[in-house]
Amino acid sequence: MRQRTSLQLRTIQQVFESSKHPLLAEEALSAAQRKLPSLGIATLYRAIRSLRNSGFLKVVELPGESTRYEMSCKDHHHHFHCRKCKRVFEVESCPAAIKNFKLPDFVIEDHEITFYGLCTSCKDA
């Protein structure tokens, strides 16, 4: 697919490497533009596609939210969505009970949990 590497691609990759939470396309664009102000939205989406194809990035979908992206090398985790600042944080622990959760009529292969509430900054503000 991609045959050459470019400053733009490397910059976008670094944005995700240095982010502690999954990013919206918009957020990734702003972050990348801080280093390369002329970087365009098309390039951002092209880079995201490359990085997904190469397995570097994966999609993070939260209910009712637009798509976010994060590095795929992370361990199994869930997300916390602050209802005040709207930011999404990673929740590293996964309630053990959920992994052993069984349902009579279904074969559970995976699960996704989204927590809602207030993040540290917002709860103290």
Next chain:
Amino acid sequence: MRQRTSLQLRTIQQVFESSKHPLLAEEALSAAQRKLPSLGIATLYRAIRSLRNSGFLKVVELPGESTRYEMSCKDHHHHFHCRKCKRVFEVESCPAAIKNFKLPDFVIEDHEITFYGLCTSCKDA
């Protein structure tokens, strides 16, 4: 908002009353059209809005999926998304552990769980 009731509205309401799972606009439309073939998409969306305003319907958002709607009178529950037939089922039980789940830096006010796997029909097929 709405001042008169109509056959269309009643039909759409019945569709949700008799459905065991949350419905996409598309699905609700097809179901309603089985009784009123001429019913249009605009009427469907208008009815959904009315039924939401009146508190009868609520929104169900699943990660990466378009909006579904279900009756809001149901108890706290979660959803199961069959990766084969793509249908969404209700999961009435909620793992107790999740309600008591705490995180050091966050105030958890709510949670949303989506299970993925195979439903009864698909696991046996």
Next chain:
DNA sequence: ACAGAAATGATATTGAGTTATCAATATCGC
């Protein structure tokens, strides 16, 4: 039955997110 108002249905429009187009630019093997 009639007039006024509300609801319908067909369709145009919106808006958000994403992809396609294409001339200009940057990259890489030689």
Next chain:
DNA sequence: GCGATATTGATAACTCAATATCATTTCTGT
């Protein structure tokens, strides 16, 4: 460094869910 070509950036175009428009139909109170 040069030439071939992959990538970029600006922007047009697309997709999909949802809403607005508006002429027509239906309902309701008198």
